[in-house]
Amino acid sequence: MTESFVVQSARGARQASLTLAALSLEVRNGALEAMAQAVETRREEILAANAQDRAAAQKLVDAGHITQAAAKRLDLSGAKLDGVIEGLRSVAALPDPLGCVQRATELDEGLNLYRVSCPIGVIAMIFESRPDALPQIASLCLKSGNAVLMKGGSEALGTNRVLARVLDEAARSAGAPAGWMTLLETREEIAEILDLDEWIDLIVPRGSNEFVRYIMDHTKIPVTGHRDGICHTYIHAAADGEKAVRIAVDAKCQYPAVCNATETLLFDRESVERVGRVVLEAFLERGVELRLCPETRAALAAKGFAVERCGEAVEADWKTEYLDLILSVRTVADLDAAIEHINRYGSHHTDAIVTEDAAAAERFLARVDSSSVVHNASTRFADGFRYGLGAELGISTEKIHSRGPVGLEGLTIYKYQLRGSGQVVADYSGPQARKYTHRTLPTG
Amino acid sequence: MTESFVVQSARGARQASLTLAALSLEVRNGALEAMAQAVETRREEILAANAQDRAAAQKLVDAGHITQAAAKRLDLSGAKLDGVIEGLRSVAALPDPLGCVQRATELDEGLNLYRVSCPIGVIAMIFESRPDALPQIASLCLKSGNAVLMKGGSEALGTNRVLARVLDEAARSAGAPAGWMTLLETREEIAEILDLDEWIDLIVPRGSNEFVRYIMDHTKIPVTGHRDGICHTYIHAAADGEKAVRIAVDAKCQYPAVCNATETLLFDRESVERVGRVVLEAFLERGVELRLCPETRAALAAKGFAVERCGEAVEADWKTEYLDLILSVRTVADLDAAIEHINRYGSHHTDAIVTEDAAAAERFLARVDSSSVVHNASTRFADGFRYGLGAELGISTEKIHSRGPVGLEGLTIYKYQLRGSGQVVADYSGPQARKYTHRTLPTG
Numbered sequence: 073m074t075e076s077f078v079v080q081s082a083r084g085a086r087q088a089s090l091t092l093a094a095l096s097l098e099v100r101n102g103a104l105e106a107m108a109q110a111v112e113t114r115r116e117e118i119l120a121a122n123a124q125d126r127a128a129a130q131k132l133v134d135a136g137h138i139t140q141a142a143a144k145r146l147d148l149s150g151a152k153l154d155g156v157i158e159g160l161r162s163v164a165a166l167p168d169p170l171g172c173v174q175r176a177t178e179l180d181e182g183l184n185l186y187r188v189s190c191p192i193g194v195i196a197m198i199f200e201s202r203p204d205a206l207p208q209i210a211s212l213c214l215k216s217g218n219a220v221l222m223k224g225g226s227e228a229l230g231t232n233r234v235l236a237r238v239l240d241e242a243a244r245s246a247g248a249p250a251g252w253m254t255l256l257e258t259r260e261e262i263a264e265i266l267d268l269d270e271w272i273d274l275i276v277p278r279g280s281n282e283f284v285r286y287i288m289d290h291t292k293i294p295v296t297g298h299r300d301g302i303c304h305t306y307i308h309a310a311a312d313g314e315k316a317v318r319i320a321v322d323a324k325c326q327y328p329a330v331c332n333a334t335e336t337l338l339f340d341r342e343s344v345e346r347v348g349r350v351v352l353e354a355f356l357e358r359g360v361e362l363r364l365c366p367e368t369r370a371a372l373a374a375k376g377f378a379v380e381r382c383g384e385a386v387e388a389d390w391k392t393e394y395l396d397l398i399l400s401v402r403t404v405a406d407l408d409a410a411i412e413h414i415n416r417y418g419s420h421h422t423d424a425i426v427t428e429d430a431a432a433a434e435r436f437l438a439r440v441d442s443s444s445v446v447h448n449a450s451t452r453f454a455d456g457f458r459y460g461l462g463a464e465l466g467i468s469t470e471k472i473h474s475r476g477p478v479g480l481e482g483l484t485i486y487k488y489q490l491r492g493s494g495q496v497v498a499d500y501s502g503p504q505a506r507k508y509t510h511r512t513l514p515t516g
Numbered sequence: 517m518t519e520s521f522v523v524q525s526a527r528g529a530r531q532a533s534l535t536l537a538a539l540s541l542e543v544r545n546g547a548l549e550a551m552a553q554a555v556e557t558r559r560e561e562i563l564a565a566n567a568q569d570r571a572a573a574q575k576l577v578d579a580g581h582i583t584q585a586a587a588k589r590l591d592l593s594g595a596k597l598d599g600v601i602e603g604l605r606s607v608a609a610l611p612d613p614l615g616c617v618q619r620a621t622e623l624d625e626g627l628n629l630y631r632v633s634c635p636i637g638v639i640a641m642i643f644e645s646r647p648d649a650l651p652q653i654a655s656l657c658l659k660s661g662n663a664v665l666m667k668g669g670s671e672a673l674g675t676n677r678v679l680a681r682v683l684d685e686a687a688r689s690a691g692a693p694a695g696w697m698t699l700l701e702t703r704e705e706i707a708e709i710l711d712l713d714e715w716i717d718l719i720v721p722r723g724s725n726e727f728v729r730y731i732m733d734h735t736k737i738p739v740t741g742h743r744d745g746i747c748h749t750y751i752h753a754a755a756d757g758e759k760a761v762r763i764a765v766d767a768k769c770q771y772p773a774v775c776n777a778t779e780t781l782l783f784d785r786e787s788v789e790r791v792g793r794v795v796l797e798a799f800l801e802r803g804v805e806l807r808l809c810p811e812t813r814a815a816l817a818a819k820g821f822a823v824e825r826c827g828e829a830v831e832a833d834w835k836t837e838y839l840d841l842i843l844s845v846r847t848v849a850d851l852d853a854a855i856e857h858i859n860r861y862g863s864h865h866t867d868a869i870v871t872e873d874a875a876a877a878e879r880f881l882a883r884v885d886s887s888s889v890v891h892n893a894s895t896r897f898a899d900g901f902r903y904g905l906g907a908e909l910g911i912s913t914e915k916i917h918s919r920g921p922v923g924l925e926g927l928t929i930y931k932y933q934l935r936g937s938g939q940v941v942a943d944y945s946g947p948q949a950r951k952y953t954h955r956t957l958p959t960g
Binding site: 187327447477 | 525531533534537538585621623627629636637640655660717718729732733736738751758759762763764766767769770771859877881882886889890892893894896897898902903904914915916917919920921929930932933934935936937939940941942944945952960
């Protein structure tokens with residue numbers, strides 16, 4: 073039987089991954105620099121392909137099939153391509169995620185154990201339409217010594233083809249093994265990938281909640297996905313009013329279309345009385361649609377707030393990621409009820425408390441089961457670049473391997489290297505057994 | 517619709533996990549001590565149930581349904597129960613895996629980010645017949661703040677029931693929340709668990725390769741399993757002959773029924789000539805059945821080795837976990853061919869090289885894609901206790917989350933705690949944007 077392109081690619085990626093794992097930092101960074109230079113040199117070729125993708129997308133916009141915003145995301149011209157080049161160089165500048173000694177233990181004299189970071193192996197990445205995602209993902213995988221199979225959005229296929237060719241050729245000319253990167257082009261190829269657990273170690277899908285779940289349901293390969301961000305900002309009884317306004321407004325309005333924007337604002341019985349009106353008026357001023365629970369409505373009507381300008385929140389609102397200038401508002405009894413609401417309805421992504429009460433803040437940070445828990449700051453900070461990871465593969469809502477903003481480290485695992493001088497286990501058992509020393513060694 | 521016992525238990529475990537995550541080390545260790553005391557106090561009750569299980573098992577032995585060895589593994593009497601009590605106390609003595617600050621970064625003045633270890637949440641553990649596995653698993657989960665659903669072997673059900681009751685009552689009397697631990701009793705309940713991804717975060721199956729694959733195929737919950745250990749010892753051209761004999765014999769013979777025992781011995785063209793005969797004679801002396809590849813047979817026949825006492829290795833031998841005094845032997849061209857054989861046929865578990873050539877050793881350690889790679893020592897060292905982890909949940913053959921021997925750390929993940937003083941993202945964008953400092957803070 074002839075192997076399909078996908079099987080060949082996956083098998084080739086596995087083979088390449090063994091070479092990649094042993095490439096020096098110099099070779100990996102050299103390949104990244106070669107990639108940056110190739111994008112500079114072959115700018116015209118890339119932009120020509122991109123112009124074709126955009127022209128095709130514009131026809132879809134005109135026919136009403138996709139939005140103008142979706143078409144605009146395809147654009148790689150102008151400063152965008154400079155950003156791609158800069159991105160490749162910034163990944164080269166990051167510290168080496170491989171070969172880090174995470175733990176070192178002397179088991180006995182002359183028998184030392186080292187836990188050392190290493191690549192995972194072969195990663196399959198499935199991502200959205202933006203073509204600048206391809207160089208970003210390729211560079212993160214190369215830096216971390218992983219081979220990668222990539223599938224981008226179909227609207228960007230022409231651009232992605234050229235980008236993949238340019239980057240692959242450049243990296244190979246600088247020492248990366250053939251097969252380190254493969255672009256997949258069709259949905260059928262994705263379906264095929266899901267069965268190839270023999271060669272693929274991890275699938276990272278970026279996309280809609282439904283899409284991520286579909287992938288998880290149809291593969292036994294481990295998946296680290298993104299799900300919805302249903303984030304909360306809780307204004308606690310002891311909140312400072314001014315901070316409450318600033319933080320809540322930023323968390324909702326600074327960029328509402330992203331997963332770390334707040335979708336539900338929580339008050340408790342004290343805070344809704346004290347600062348509810350000033351906080352919600354700030355949202356009305358900014359044109360945010362408010363959906364209030366009955367308790368909030370009653371409390372604020374009594375304070376003279378224009379509740380008639382607000383809608384009603386129903387159960388479904390607590391589970392909805394609006395990604396828009398819409399905010400659901402609920403008043404709960406107290407701190408513990410707020411924590412309970414968040415753990416029940418949230419997506420374990422990012423949740424904030426605004427309070428001047430340190431004990432309340434600690435309780436919130438300890439008991440809210442989310443990848444990022446925030447005290448007196450905006451939920452919008454939850455992001456790999458803002459967190460100082462240097463690069464972001466995505467924001468994981470999993471609780472296995474990587475949680476929250478994921479940088480290069482999320483593409484690594486470790487191996488144990490045991491360095492001996494002839495030791496055997498038989499010497500450590502029986503009546504004359506030698507004792508293990510289990511002495512921690514410096515890892516610097 | 518009435519909820520089944522399993523759904524109730526999983527939901528209850530999720531609820532309990534939120535409380536467990538916030539229990540102090542003192543409470544968790546107090547509960548472990550209470551568990552140890554309860555096993556001491558209620559020794560008679562436990563041993564009576566164990567005697568019944570053993571009597572039932574003996575009937576199965578007499579009827580030829582199970583082996584005497586399988587029945588013997590059920591035995592908790594004598595020093596075994598003391599070992600259980602000691603095990604509970606040793607878990608209490610381990611350092612706290614929770615609340616460890618893994619990384620601390622100042623994002624800006626008064627805005628600090630901490631990555632802090634925390635429990636995963638709800639773990640489902642499925643394990644073999646030995647009843648001493650139950651207290652071990654329960655104690656590791658409690659120490660790491662996880663709720664646990666457990667299913668043990670059916671032959672040990674009576675003992676497990678009593679143990680679960682004794683441990684649960686003791687832990688709850690010392691402050692653990694109701695529902696922190698549930699014993700499941702039937703296979704149907706396991707099948708039900710596989711669908712409960714809403715409440716269960718991780719499944720850890722210990723058992724046969726087929727069983728682990730079955731679990732992976734039927735759930736979208738993450739699974740960290742054990743697969744076969746097809747481990748290799750490679751005698752390199754520059755091996756010391758005496759070390760080669762000692763290490764190879766220990767790796768196969770010290771305890772052949774375990775996953776870190778060596779199944780295939782590799783020589784290269786030089787080493788088979790130089791030390792092949794003395795190494796293989798050591799195995800024949802110990803009654804090990806040898807299966808030779810044609811190259812090994814030819815090389816050793818020429819050296820006067822009794823090749824007629826050996827069988828022939830076929831392709832299937834390179835993929836077989838004998839767990840017995842059987843060893844397949846292959847001669848490959850050189851170091852790289854040995855690495856290739858191991859990466860191709862092995863199970864990425866534990867593989868060793870015997871050599872006095874430091875460069876060859878480094879190449880082997882870097883390029884063999886296994887959770888433990890060993891230089892001049894026995895593969896049998898790959899074990900949580902020998903590695904100094906203090907406890908072992910199992911040996912993972914996954915490359916995600918945990919790899920190799922897994923201790924308490926394998927039951928933890930992390931959350932990001934962002935501690936601010938009113939910061940919003942809007943201040944860090946636009947023309948007057950504040951700059952992030954991204955200064956590493958001490959974590960001690």
